[in-house]
Amino acid sequence: DGGITQSPKYLFRKEGQNVTLSCEQNLNHDAMYWYRQDPGQGLRLIYYSQIVNDFQKGDIAEGYSVSREKKESFPLTVTSAQKNPTAFYLCASSSTGNTEAFFGQGTRLTVV
Amino acid sequence: AQKVTQAQTEISVVEKEDVTLDCVYETRDTTYYLFWYKQPPSGELVFLIRRNSFDEQNEISGRYSWNFQKSTSSFNFTITASQVVDSAVYFCALSEDNDMRFGAGTRLTVKP
Numbered sequence: 348d349g350g351i352t353q354s355p356k357y358l359f360r361k362e363g364q365n366v367t368l369s370c371e372q373n374l375n376h377d378a379m380y381w382y383r384q385d386p387g388q389g390l391r392l393i394y395y396s397q398i399v400n401d402f403q404k405g406d407i408a409e410g411y412s413v414s415r416e417k418k419e420s421f422p423l424t425v426t427s428a429q430k431n432p433t434a435f436y437l438c439a440s441s442s443t444g445n446t447e448a449f450f451g452q453g454t455r456l457t458v459v
Numbered sequence: 460a461q462k463v464t465q466a467q468t469e470i471s472v473v474e475k476e477d478v479t480l481d482c483v484y485e486t487r488d489t490t491y492y493l494f495w496y497k498q499p500p501s502g503e504l505v506f507l508i509r510r511n512s513f514d515e516q517n518e519i520s521g522r523y524s525w526n527f528q529k530s531t532s533s534f535n536f537t538i539t540a541s542q543v544v545d546s547a548v549y550f551c552a553l554s555e556d557n558d559m560r561f562g563a564g565t566r567l568t569v570k571p
Contacts, residue, residue, distance in 0.1 A: 378557065380559065389564045390564075392558065392560060395557075406560075437502075439504070445511075445557060447494060447506040448494075448506070450496075452502060
């Protein structure tokens with residue numbers, strides 16, 4: 348089945364540790380996105396990529412890093428510099444930046 | 460950067476009532492795209508509709524309808540004869556220059 352897969356669904360990490368969230372799509376989409384969702388704040392854009400080997404910062408990129416070495420994959424690393432990393436993270440892809448996005452099921456990260 | 464405002468944080472209605480979710484946007488571009496997404500309790504966002512800035516024609520899809528008015532920078536969403544299954548968080552989004560930004564969302568609760 349075509350779609351976008353995020354793993355794992357739940358993730359626990361100790362404070363001060365880096366953690367990488369996986370996002371894979373088999374939709375042949377050029378654009379991929381990472382959003383963070385906190386209660387009452389909707390979705391905030393962390394990073395986006397329009398093409399392989401290129402990505403742009405969103406509104407809240409500090410403390411995060413990404414890579415886009417393959418069209419299918421857009422992993423997000425939450426570094427120890429991110430002050431409040433506990434949140435729900437959503438990955439999305441679209442054929443272009445202006446077409447509808449398809450979302451993964453999300454990863455709920457809890458840092459203790 | 461572009462901005463999307465969903466002023467209604469939560470709405471509660473009784474089944475079969477009509478309900479309108481408001482969305483107001485800000486952009487300096489003449490070419491942009493507007494979207495509505497539904498987020499059920501499972502967390503995965505589901506695409507509902509996409510509109511480009513040159514198409515102000517309203518759209519109806521079953522019990523759903525959308526009213527796009529450039530004069531007021533609004534893209535409102537109406538559910539007619541609401542059902543319990545419509546309970547979810549609904550997000551309005553705006554895409555310009557190939558990056559997509561979301562509003563804070565409106566939580567709709569439909570009671571039986």
